[in-house]
Amino acid sequence: DAGITQSPRHKVTETGTPVTLRCHQTENHRYMYWYRQDPGHGLRLIHYSYGVKDTDKGEVSDGYSVSRSKTEDFLLTLESATSSQTSVYFCAISETSGHNEQFFGPGTRLTVL
Amino acid sequence: GDSVTQMEGPVTLSEEAFLTINCTYTATGYPSLFWYVQYPGEGLQLLLKATKADDKGSNKGFEATYRKETTSFHLEKGSVQVSDSAVYFCALRRSYNAGNMLTFGGGTRLMVKP
Numbered sequence: 001d002a003g004i005t006q007s008p009r010h011k012v013t014e015t016g017t018p019v020t021l022r023c024h025q026t027e028n029h030r031y032m033y034w035y036r037q038d039p040g041h042g043l044r045l046i047h048y049s050y051g052v053k054d055t056d057k058g059e060v061s062d063g064y065s066v067s068r069s070k071t072e073d074f075l076l077t078l079e080s081a082t083s084s085q086t087s088v089y090f091c092a093i094s095e096t097s098g099h100n101e102q103f104f105g106p107g108t109r110l111t112v113l
Numbered sequence: 114g115d116s117v118t119q120m121e122g123p124v125t126l127s128e129e130a131f132l133t134i135n136c137t138y139t140a141t142g143y144p145s146l147f148w149y150v151q152y153p154g155e156g157l158q159l160l161l162k163a164t165k166a167d168d169k170g171s172n173k174g175f176e177a178t179y180r181k182e183t184t185s186f187h188l189e190k191g192s193v194q195v196s197d198s199a200v201y202f203c204a205l206r207r208s209y210n211a212g213n214m215l216t217f218g219g220g221t222r223l224m225v226k227p
Contacts, residue, residue, distance in 0.1 A: 004156075031213050042117075042202055042217035043157070050212060058214070090156055094213045101147070102215060104156035 003027055004105035006091050012111045019078040021108050023091030025071075031094040032074040033058075033102065034066060036087040043090065049074055081112045115140045117218035119203050125224045132190040134221045136177075136203035139184065144205040146170075146179055146186040147215070151200045160188075160201070198225045 003026030013019050023032060031050055035043040035058075045058030047066040055066050063085060065077045078085055091105040120135040138144065145164045149157040161170030166181035175190045186203060203218040 033214070040219050042119075042219040043215075044217070045214060048212050048214065056212065092157075100213065101159045101162065102213070104149075104158070106154075106156050 004091060004093055004103060006089075006105040006108050008108060009106065010109045012113065013081055014113050015082055016080050019081050019110065019112075021076045021089055021091075021110070023074045023076070023105060025074075025093050027093060027103070028071060029093040029095050029103075030071075031102075032068065033092040033094070034064070034074065034076045035090045035092065036060065036085075037090060037107070038087050046076065046089075081110075083112050086110060086112045115144070115205060115207060115216040117203050117205055117216055119201075119218035119221050121219070122200075122222040123224050124221060125226065126193055128195055128225055128227055129192045130225075132188070132193045132197075132223065134188040134201055134203075134223070136186045136188065136218060137184050138186065138203070138205050140205055140207055140216075142208040143181075144207050146177070147204040147206070148175070148177055148186070148188050149202040149204060149217075151202065151220075153199070157202060193223070193225045195225045195227055198223055 005024045007022045033048040034046040044060045049055045049068040067075045089108045092102040094102045116139045147162045148160040150160045161172040163170040163179035169178045177188045200220045200222045204215045
């Protein structure tokens with residue numbers, strides 16, 4: 001299994017509070033991704049990174065920011081959480097572009113009350 | 114833009130039944146196609162993939178053939194087991210895709226009864 005961990009695994013928070021989710025990899029892969037999973041929508045890309053300090057927006061980036069100061073860590077921040085951000089969040093990693101697959105972390109279940 | 118459409122679930126089968134989960138896509142160029150599986154409480158795992166037309170991906174008894182003429186990548190298994198109960202996602206990656214990004218379908222839940 002690819003070495004990907006996510007923390008926390010579960011979190012309950014209140015509307016308006018800031019939340020940071022962490023993804024940590026031990027594979028030294030260049031690309032890292034944050035997705036959210038919601039019923040009926042599959043996985044939707046929030047943000048991705050193609051290197052240290054290099055990030056770009058995905059399909060559903062509004063209300064989220066990311067940072068990558070080290071190859072192994074990719075942080076997702078909700079500056080002011082809303083109930084619509086209640087979801088399961090998955091981190092994924094990939095080697096350089098081409099026919100390489102993405103490897104997924106175990107997920108973080110976030111509930112915003 | 115790119116999109117992937119899967120049959121809605123849940124799909125409920127008896128053990129040893131034949132499985133088909135339909136997947137069709139819309140994309141420009143020649144995308145690569147994937148099936149991922151998600152077991153309860155876990156992240157997604159790659160099940161199989163195909164990178165060009167008429168390729169057949171296979172793994173653990175599952176198969177899918179890349180059909181460009183029908184823009185489809187249907188997942189099949191001849192005899193399902195209870196342990197195959199999971200959510201299955203079809204996904205594509207566009208040919209020219211600097212970020213190696215995937216577009217996912219909505220997922221199909223499979224329930225296999227003994």
